[in-house]
Amino acid sequence: MxxxxxxxxxxxxxxxxxxxxxxxxxxxxxxxxxxxxxxxxxxxxxxxxxxxxxxxxxxxxxxxxxxxxxxxxxxxxxxxxxxxxxxxxxxxxxxxxxxxxxxxxxxxxxxxxxxxxxxxxxxxxxxxxxxxxxxNMDAYYAHRKAMFEYFGYLKEIKYPGDITGDFNAHPRLHLRFFIDKGPSNGTPEVNVEAFETSLKTVSEIQGHIHKALLHKSDLNSVINNYASACTKLIELSSTLHLPCVYEELVTRQGFYTLCQDSAQPVDADLKFCSLGKGTDQLIGAYRYTRSFLRVLCEFAGYDVKFFNDKRYYSVDKGSGYKSDPYSFRDISDYLREASDISVNNKVARYDRDQRAQQAATFTGG
Incomplete structure (x- = not known):
């Protein structure tokens, strides 16, 4: 041992x-x-x-x-x-x-x-x-800088409705449309989901405007499609950070609560914010938002074939939205008509509710 x-x-x-x-x-x-x-x-x-x-x-x-x-x-x-x-x-x-x-x-x-x-x-x-x-740090910040410079080369553009669209990219744009894993991970990847969602929304807005402006559309169709177009356009412009649309064109006077059917309860009323005061500003806001998104897609190298689709060409370019097959009436006329009908429907609904309440009280007595 x-x-x-x-x-x-x-x-x-x-x-x-x-x-x-x-x-x-x-x-x-x-x-x-x-x-x-x-x-x-x-x-x-x-x-x-x-x-x-x-x-x-x-x-x-x-x-x-x-x-x-x-x-x-x-x-x-x-x-x-x-x-x-x-x-x-x-x-x-x-x-x-x-x-x-x-x-x-x-x-x-x-x-x-x-x-x-x-x-x-x-x-x-x-x-x-x-x-x-x-x-990686250099590549990350170079990518951000390149995005701002890319947008900075574009000048302001006048759109219908006297809307002046600038192309100043907000820093949040980089965070929303690119997968940011931090500067140490180098150039961020394209956020495919964000681009697909935005393009889908633009396509839906385009369709809503087309249906709202058709002269064959009835009043409820015009108003419902207009409301959907405004709501989605405000949301998309906020995502792209375009205050020219989601702040300047949205006012308290532009908030509507429309009763389209007196038989329906209050919760069924159509509630939305209008963009501007008429058709021109709706078209201008849409085209500005669409153009801004296209520039962003081009910078990211994302497929832009959607923007070359000429299905609703008059909605996207030119002044054809004021002629056949579209209505000569401005959307503001439809809004006034819908508002007047809404007032009558609300009165009718109120009277109906009052009679129902009195009947219930009498029966109970």
Whole structure:
């Protein structure tokens, strides 16, 4: 048992002793340097620090000191009973006796070289990661800057209804239409869902305007489609951050609560905000929003084939929305007519509710 413990001590003792010595040395150096500079970054024995030189790496000194300690420990066993002799025979005997200790000592060379290579590789890895991070940051902000510059090249355009559309991209636009995973992840990806949703909404608005302006449409169809077009246009312009539409064209006077059927309860009334005061401003708001979205699609490299569809060409371009097959009447005329009918329907509904209430009271009595 005693021999086994002694063997374990010889095997692990030099390594443990080397660690203790280096910990004491590093502790003393840390204490001294911290006293001189509170911001001093402490040395650590079991760590490869890419910010420090090779001479400050604990593993390097451990790879040197440990073989020396093994050399001394196993050498003391091999040299027991011998005295130094500075002669040819003495050196010959020393080499003969010290084969194992010298072999252990020689390990410091390959171990230190290995540590040096590992340290260099670690530094290279850190440098690559730092470069990648910087490149990703540059790419991210370059993409944002490119978007603002792309929109900045476009001048203001006059649309029907005396609407002046500018093409100043709001920073939130980048967050809404690109998948932002943070600057460290580089150029953001296109948010396909946001583009698809917006294009679908534009298509729906286009269809609602077309149906609302057809001269064959009855009053309820005109108003319902107009209300849907306004509601969706306000929502989309808000997403694209176009205050010219969702703020300037929306007023308190433009809020409607229309009773289209006196037989229906109050909850069934049509509630919506109108855009502007008539057909021209509705068309102008739609075309401005549509143009802005097209520019955004072009910048993102998203498919713009929808904008080349000429199904409702007069709604998208020109003044054809004022001629056949569209009505010559302005949408504001329909709104006034619908409002008058709504007042009569509300009165009729009120009278009906009052009679029903009186009848219930009389029956109950």
């Amino acid at each position: 005693h021999k086994n413990l002694e063997l374990v001590a010889y095997i692990f003792g030099p390594l443990i002793l080397s660690i203790i010595i280096l910990q004491l040395v590093f502790g003393a150096l840390n204490f001294y340097n911290t006293a001189r500079s509170p911001t001093y970054k402490k040395l650590r024995l079991f760590a490869l620090d890419a910010d420090r030189g090779l001479a400050e790496q604990g593993y390097l000194w451990l790879s040197i000191l440990t073989p020396i300690m093994y050399f001394l420990v196993f050498g003391s066993i091999a040299w027991e009973g011998y005295t130094p002799s500075l002669s040819g025979e003495g050196f010959k005997k020393f080499i003969e006796l010290s084969a194992l200790p010298l072999a252990l000592l020689s390990l410091c060379i390959p171990l230190s070289v290995l540590i040096a290579r590992v340290h260099a590789t670690h530094q290279t890895s850190i440098q690559i990661e730092t470069t990648r991070h910087k490149n």
